[in-house]
Amino acid sequence: MPKIKVLYxxxxxxxxxxxxxxxxxxxxLNVANAVDAIVKRHSELGRIKKQIRIAVNxxxxxxxxxxxxxxxxxLLPAVAGG
Amino acid sequence: xxxRITRRPIDAGRLIRKVTDKSAGGxxxxxxxxxxxxxxxxVKGIFYEAYKEMAEKRIEQIEEEAKKxxxxxxxxxxxxxxxxxxxxxSVAVAVSSAHRKEAFEACRFIIDRIKQDAPIWxxxxxxxxTEKWVEGxxxxxxxxxxx
Numbered sequence: 034m035p036k037i038k039v040l041y042x043x044x045x046x047x048x049x050x051x052x053x054x055x056x057x058x059x060x061x062l063n064v065a066n067a068v069d070a071i072v073k074r075h076s077e078l079g080r081i082k083k084q085i086r087i088a089v090n091x092x093x094x095x096x097x098x099x100x101x102x103x104x105x106x107x108l109l110p111a112v113a114g115g
Numbered sequence: 116x117x118x119r120i121t122r123r124p125i126d127a128g129r130l131i132r133k134v135t136d137k138s139a140g141g142x143x144x145x146x147x148x149x150x151x152x153x154x155x156x157x158v159k160g161i162f163y164e165a166y167k168e169m170a171e172k173r174i175e176q177i178e179e180e181a182k183k184x185x186x187x188x189x190x191x192x193x194x195x196x197x198x199x200x201x202x203x204x205s206v207a208v209a210v211s212s213a214h215r216k217e218a219f220e221a222c223r224f225i226i227d228r229i230k231q232d233a234p235i236w237x238x239x240x241x242x243x244x245t246e247k248w249v250e251g252x253x254x255x256x257x258x259x260x261x262x
Contacts, residue, residue: 042234043164085253086254088169091169091172107169111250111252112236112253
């Protein structure tokens with residue numbers, strides 16, 4: 034069972050109330066499945082889910098990217114730096 | 116890796132010195148500062164948050180792309196995080212090149228891409244006492260931007 038680190042940033046961090054957590058996921062999940070599992074744990078994320086992109090190990094990835102044990106998955110809300 | 120995200124006040128003069136080059140005929144410097152108004156109303160400050168390791172990597176990739184597109188001598192970028200007051204510098208981009216045209220174009224490219232692609236968020240601290248995350252566009256996928 035893959036164990037991953039989830040990072041919450043900006044609005045996601047405030048919605049969830051923490052910066053990061055370690056979670057266990059079933060085998061064979063892709064990013065879209067993992068996000069569904071995370072939103073299920075934290076229903077507050079449902080509201081901003083559409084605006085969130087996912088980075089795995091610091092690279093933005095698509096929904097079908099496979100999750101592996103030890104991955105660092107970050108929830109990135111819409112950006113407005115500068 | 117060169118530091119591109121900092122908690123400390125940005126010294127724009129230092130960026131100019133960093134990109135100064137004998138073969139350069141000019142330096143373009145963009146400096147972003149905290150403005151007192153926004154769509155949400157009167158602003159008294161901005162809080163910036165960055166996914167530091169990823170933001171530094173993305174900015175480095177953007178710099179590499181600029182170097183591929185324009186004959187640039189040197190680039191220096193620094194983005195601030197933490198709580199900033201009005202008029203404080205939030206971001207600075209300095210580019211040197213042999214001729215001014217490519218320095219202007221590359222500097223514009225770099226700041227535009229940082230705003231779009233780097234995992235950096237800002238929360239406006241309004242005069243009314245409320246705080247509001249600025250929601251821009253979902254971050255771009257590196258693959259779709261050719262890096």
